[in-house]
Amino acid sequence: MSDSPADRLPQRRLRPAPLLFEPGLAEPEQEHFFDLESIEDPRELLRRSTELTLAFRAAAERASDFQAIAAAQLADPRHFDSLSFEEIAARADWTPDYAAKMVEHGRGLQRQQRLG
Numbered sequence: 001m002s003d004s005p006a007d008r009l010p011q012r013r014l015r016p017a018p019l020l021f022e023p024g025l026a027e028p029e030q031e032h033f034f035d036l037e038s039i040e041d042p043r044e045l046l047r048r049s050t051e052l053t054l055a056f057r058a059a060a061e062r063a064s065d066f067q068a069i070a071a072a073q074l075a076d077p078r079h080f081d082s083l084s085f086e087e088i089a090a091r092a093d094w095t096p097d098y099a100a101k102m103v104e105h106g107r108g109l110q111r112q113q114r115l116g
Contacts, residue, residue: 034048034052036048036049036052065105065109067092067102067106068102068103068105068106068109069106069109069110070106071088071092071099071102071103071106072102072103072104072105072106072107072109072110073106074087074088075088075103085097085099085100085103086099088102088103
């Protein structure tokens with residue numbers, strides 16, 4: 001057992017620094033949806049909101065295709081850990097019938113990918 005000078009020094013306790021002010025409450029920011037609320041011209045508002053609608057629709061369709069591919073991969077019976085339609089449905093918040101349709105859609109997309 002060593003008895004070094006550091007062992008003989010009293011342990012210093014650190015205290016938190018006192019707050020000198022109360023932090024202010026953050027002002028809630030106004031919600032902005034792609035700045036549409038600031039467009040006053042109805043023609044421009046229609047143009048921009050339609051553009052956004054089409055973009056979101058395309059993104060949703062693409063995401064749905066990825067869901068279908070993932071469902072097909074999870075249901076692949078060649079894998080020892082494949083999932084049933086019921087298990088896939090529970091994970092994706094679908095019905096088992098919809099999961100079965102998505103698995104079939106995903107298998108079709110996989111075939112298209114293989115064919116190039």
